[in-house]
Amino acid sequence: MEDDDRAKYLFLSLLQARVGSSLVSHLGTLAPEAVLRTPVAELVGRARISEKASRAFEELQRAFDPDRMQEGLAARGIEVLTPVDEAYPGPLRSIPDPPPALFVNGSVPDTVSVALVGSRKASATGIETARALGLALSERGVCVVSGLALGVDAAAHEGALEAGGLTVGVLGCGIDVVYPRRNRGLFESVRRHGALVSEYSLGEAPLAWRFPARNRIIAGLAGTVVVVEAPEHSGALITARHALDAGRDVWAVPGPPGVRECRGSNALLSDGAGVLWDIPEFVEAVARESSVPAVGGGSGDANPLPSGLEDTEAAVLSGVGFEPKGVDAVAKRTGIEMPEVLTALALLELKGFVSRDGLGSYVRRAVP
Amino acid sequence: MLGFWLMSVCRARSLSLFGIDALPVEVEVDVSSGLPGFSIVGLPDAAVQEARERVRVAISNSGYKFPTKKVIVNLAPANLRKEGPAFDLPIALGILAASGALAAGGLEGAGMVGELSLDGGLRGIKGALSMAEGARREGLARLLVPERDAPEAAAIGGVEVYGMRTLREAVEFLGDCAEVCPAEAAVEEGRPVEVGEDFADVAGQRYAKRALEVAAAGAHNVVMSGPPGSGKTMLARRMPGILPPLTMEERIEVTKVHSASGEGNGKLVTRRPFRAPHHTVSTSGLAGGGSNPRPGEVSLAHHGVLFLDELPEFSRTALEALRQPLEDGQVTISRVAATLTYPARVTLLCSMNPCPCGYAGDRRKVCRCTAGQIERYQGRISGPLLDRMDLFVDVPRLTLQELREERLAEESRLVRERVSGARGIQARRQGSPNSALSGRRLREVCALRGDAETLFSRAVDRMGLSGRGHDRVLRVARTVADLSGEEEIAAEHVAEALNYRRSHLVGR
Numbered sequence: 068m069e070d071d072d073r074a075k076y077l078f079l080s081l082l083q084a085r086v087g088s089s090l091v092s093h094l095g096t097l098a099p100e101a102v103l104r105t106p107v108a109e110l111v112g113r114a115r116i117s118e119k120a121s122r123a124f125e126e127l128q129r130a131f132d133p134d135r136m137q138e139g140l141a142a143r144g145i146e147v148l149t150p151v152d153e154a155y156p157g158p159l160r161s162i163p164d165p166p167p168a169l170f171v172n173g174s175v176p177d178t179v180s181v182a183l184v185g186s187r188k189a190s191a192t193g194i195e196t197a198r199a200l201g202l203a204l205s206e207r208g209v210c211v212v213s214g215l216a217l218g219v220d221a222a223a224h225e226g227a228l229e230a231g232g233l234t235v236g237v238l239g240c241g242i243d244v245v246y247p248r249r250n251r252g253l254f255e256s257v258r259r260h261g262a263l264v265s266e267y268s269l270g271e272a273p274l275a276w277r278f279p280a281r282n283r284i285i286a287g288l289a290g291t292v293v294v295v296e297a298p299e300h301s302g303a304l305i306t307a308r309h310a311l312d313a314g315r316d317v318w319a320v321p322g323p324p325g326v327r328e329c330r331g332s333n334a335l336l337s338d339g340a341g342v343l344w345d346i347p348e349f350v351e352a353v354a355r356e357s358s359v360p361a362v363g364g365g366s367g368d369a370n371p372l373p374s375g376l377e378d379t380e381a382a383v384l385s386g387v388g389f390e391p392k393g394v395d396a397v398a399k400r401t402g403i404e405m406p407e408v409l410t411a412l413a414l415l416e417l418k419g420f421v422s423r424d425g426l427g428s429y430v431r432r433a434v435p
Numbered sequence: 436m437l438g439f440w441l442m443s444v445c446r447a448r449s450l451s452l453f454g455i456d457a458l459p460v461e462v463e464v465d466v467s468s469g470l471p472g473f474s475i476v477g478l479p480d481a482a483v484q485e486a487r488e489r490v491r492v493a494i495s496n497s498g499y500k501f502p503t504k505k506v507i508v509n510l511a512p513a514n515l516r517k518e519g520p521a522f523d524l525p526i527a528l529g530i531l532a533a534s535g536a537l538a539a540g541g542l543e544g545a546g547m548v549g550e551l552s553l554d555g556g557l558r559g560i561k562g563a564l565s566m567a568e569g570a571r572r573e574g575l576a577r578l579l580v581p582e583r584d585a586p587e588a589a590a591i592g593g594v595e596v597y598g599m600r601t602l603r604e605a606v607e608f609l610g611d612c613a614e615v616c617p618a619e620a621a622v623e624e625g626r627p628v629e630v631g632e633d634f635a636d637v638a639g640q641r642y643a644k645r646a647l648e649v650a651a652a653g654a655h656n657v658v659m660s661g662p663p664g665s666g667k668t669m670l671a672r673r674m675p676g677i678l679p680p681l682t683m684e685e686r687i688e689v690t691k692v693h694s695a696s697g698e699g700n701g702k703l704v705t706r707r708p709f710r711a712p713h714h715t716v717s718t719s720g721l722a723g724g725g726s727n728p729r730p731g732e733v734s735l736a737h738h739g740v741l742f743l744d745e746l747p748e749f750s751r752t753a754l755e756a757l758r759q760p761l762e763d764g765q766v767t768i769s770r771v772a773a774t775l776t777y778p779a780r781v782t783l784l785c786s787m788n789p790c791p792c793g794y795a796g797d798r799r800k801v802c803r804c805t806a807g808q809i810e811r812y813q814g815r816i817s818g819p820l821l822d823r824m825d826l827f828v829d830v831p832r833l834t835l836q837e838l839r840e841e842r843l844a845e846e847s848r849l850v851r852e853r854v855s856g857a858r859g860i861q862a863r864r865q866g867s868p869n870s871a872l873s874g875r876r877l878r879e880v881c882a883l884r885g886d887a888e889t890l891f892s893r894a895v896d897r898m899g900l901s902g903r904g905h906d907r908v909l910r911v912a913r914t915v916a917d918l919s920g921e922e923e924i925a926a927e928h929v930a931e932a933l934n935y936r937r938s939h940l941v942g943r
Contacts, residue, residue, distance in 0.1 A: 188795075414930050
């Protein structure tokens, strides 16, 4: 009986990878027998199934072999969790559209989890903030969930790994597919210090529509979702919407007004999301239920360079804003000669007061 | 009888361009009785073969008689491939000498090159300066060249160069019937900086200008990155103007290359070359080559600036071909028959957009590229080429408001003075610009002490500098110190140099 159920869910997960989730959630309520063996023609009468979907359905019914599939997964050390399994993550059961199966490489920790999401093309400040959040949460034993994409996602995972904490990466493709390729090393680290998770079976490609869908799992696995930096129409906002649908807390990091990269996250704030204006305060709020106590003050790496600033440095720092600024703009604003400005900026960067983004612009660091 | 036989073979000395050097070629002409005919042997190419028609007509139209005998011309050494029309003049003079129209002694001690037109006039040739150099090396006392090329050829000195307008003039001159004065060297008119190409004309962009100044001072290669319309090309065009003026030796080298490629104008080049090939340029167009080898853009930019606009759009193979010249300062073209080299000591200036659409990070226009696209775009340039680049500069777009507010910019002349000073220091210290420093020499010349050392090791840690990035910062810091005339590299020099490292647009 249980095996039959499990076979049904595996079947549905394969079907979902082809036709999306609306049909699948309807089928999930049916008995295994009905799903696995009823001729499609009959189902078409009961649900609205497109021609393409029914063809995929038939093909799958013919080829589906649950035993072989499970053996193959086991041989590769990959666990597959379905709602009939005890280990199926509890929080996921409560979301409106739970995945029929979850493919897991590693182990999903059973602790307080926070999802950190944001733009792939985040600013230096955004990246910095994501990393600092990942680190601070991880130090308190909170698991960091994110999507292993470039930008904010990668920085969040890295922050957590830096603190030696737990982290889960939810993918929009099979968990054996490394996408984006750049994150190859990060994939491996996340697997060792947490888990790679996906609702798609091995080898499924990173198709564009799969990413918004996987966002509901990111939101589902976490108790709290933080949008670090998101422009309008960002995928991170989809995650926030899923989080609200699933009854999760949504927080956002405030950004400067009018800045394109932060319009989405700022809009969330105006809609009533929690204001993440101070990292320790936030961590305290979410980690109350965590078993790891707060560390006494004075943690964090001591800044090896003297933190005092020379006059020129202080003057140049005053010319650097929270919005990225080119070197020319800084020089003009402060009226200091170019070579001196360049010198001061590099020193400020080394002392941790400013950081340089990928376009050579400087911005004040949110978290020195 | 024997005397007549000897008289019938005449020798005229000429030269053939090989790369940018000229090799001696002897033109032997034999006029003998037999079926009238005219043939040329000795590995001539098509243009040399066609000399038969030009020479025949030019001789008649100059008022001489083309011998109605069997004429055989041999170009020796026979194993060297001869190309181009520059043998017209020696062939014609040789024939006239062999047929008695010109005393054979007249050809003694003289070299001659020139293309004939049908009316007997002389047209300009390629590589006159190299020919004059070759003539001097061969110990020739006089060199006859077309009048257009005489001022260029005369620049070499050590050989008397005579500019000839027509075949007739040459015959009369060699036969001592006409008096011609040796040509004098002429240099290209004009100031080292063209009007309208001054740094002072570019408003703002002080960061980029400073970077170009540092680049000029140490002969470093630069990549400028910025959205379209930010002024990258405008800045690049002004780069030659801040380089020190060409020395006489450099002028001769530059002129040799330009003349050999057929781009010469008969005068000595005085301005530093600026070459900006389009990104569709072929591999041999950029690096040199072809079946009749020609110097490529990298050689035409010798001692000047090679500007590659839109770097990622260049074909990968073309860019790969630049690696060797950037390393060795010369291009080697190997053929089955021979290997020749063109000089190619350039300052490479590249520009690129930060992403395929060009607007990543721009304040007013939205970039529509995905992170992956940006990464691929930036990854299109091969690592080994990037390793040859010392400075990376971001050039943002300025608003009209910002442009209006800019105060007057410095003139190229002032920048050039500082650059010349720094180059002088480098020449005295290591005999080469700082960009050429590597290995042990680099560690000696760029040794860091005290604060500078502390700062640098902190930077290596915190900014994750690679081994190459490490050397790059040291070299640039050395140049910054040279610009301010300091013997030792101080912390502030290292700090400035750190600004010119490559920033990574995507991700962490």
